[in-house]
Amino acid sequence: MSRRAFLLLAVLLIVIAPLTVKTKPASGSIVKPSVPEFTAKFVDRSYDVPETSSIDPYTGKSINNPGYHVRNYTIEVTIENQPFVPTDAGGWNTTLYYNVRFKGHYSPEWMTAYSPYNEYPKQSDSTHTVLTYTHSSDYEYVIGGVMTQIHLGAQVDFQVQALVGAVHRSYNPNATDQLSMYPWVFEGETSSWSSTQTVLIPAENVAPSPNGGPTSDEETRIEPFSFILGVAVTIVAVSVGVGLFFYRKKTKRDLKRSRKIASPVALSPAIDLPAEVGL
Numbered sequence: 001m002s003r004r005a006f007l008l009l010a011v012l013l014i015v016i017a018p019l020t021v022k023t024k025p026a027s028g029s030i031v032k033p034s035v036p037e038f039t040a041k042f043v044d045r046s047y048d049v050p051e052t053s054s055i056d057p058y059t060g061k062s063i064n065n066p067g068y069h070v071r072n073y074t075i076e077v078t079i080e081n082q083p084f085v086p087t088d089a090g091g092w093n094t095t096l097y098y099n100v101r102f103k104g105h106y107s108p109e110w111m112t113a114y115s116p117y118n119e120y121p122k123q124s125d126s127t128h129t130v131l132t133y134t135h136s137s138d139y140e141y142v143i144g145g146v147m148t149q150i151h152l153g154a155q156v157d158f159q160v161q162a163l164v165g166a167v168h169r170s171y172n173p174n175a176t177d178q179l180s181m182y183p184w185v186f187e188g189e190t191s192s193w194s195s196t197q198t199v200l201i202p203a204e205n206v207a208p209s210p211n212g213g214p215t216s217d218e219e220t221r222i223e224p225f226s227f228i229l230g231v232a233v234t235i236v237a238v239s240v241g242v243g244l245f246f247y248r249k250k251t252k253r254d255l256k257r258s259r260k261i262a263s264p265v266a267l268s269p270a271i272d273l274p275a276e277v278g279l
Helices: 003-020 216-262
Strands: 038-044 047-049 052-055 062-065 068-070 073-080 095-104 128-134 140-143 146-149 155-169 184-190 197-200
Touching: 038 155, 038 197, 073 155, 095 128
Parallel strands: none
Antiparallel strands: 038 073, 047 068, 052 062, 073 128, 095 155, 128 140, 140 146, 155 184, 155 197
């Protein structure tokens, strides 16, 4: 390659390179978002599935499917949306995100629900952004990217933060492996954390079963008593029966003995004595 061609190629690279590389948003071009206003509440959408019946397709017999109770608990965080117009800041399109953090009411440690890695929730197109957190088992809730245990009767504190900017990958020159070489990062402005809203998880009321029968706890208390009562009645009945049997047998034996004693004794036939012989 001639010297002239090499210089021409270098000039082209210098001109084209800025066009293919996006720069991060300029902090001065992004407006700082307001502190969000929100509400948080516990919602119980539990329901009962009634008893049903079906026909076994192979035997033709009727199958009764018992009813059951489905627990459906959620925590809803409703954020009041704020005015926002997306802008192009340094080659990145800005977005309004929200972040949530929570903690046990009696704990000083906050847990952040979202990060650039698991994607912040975006502001919706309506007047409010609603974030719903459901429970995966009796006590486990998934809040953003965090799974935590929240027991019945607990109190949970929530705070919300607004973010305006862009989430993208950024080169990390200090990375020691490929996974951390281009991490997800947020570039932009954030608001302060909001005031705290406390959610009370109510203690569960034991609902009656669909067929109106006793609950499992009642059955647990009643069954041992019924079993003991049945055993006691059986023992008493057997004891009375055995005693009556031996009593009747003894009575018959005594009756026979008394009859034998009371029967008349047979007398020997009379013997005629010879008359006295006169002298």
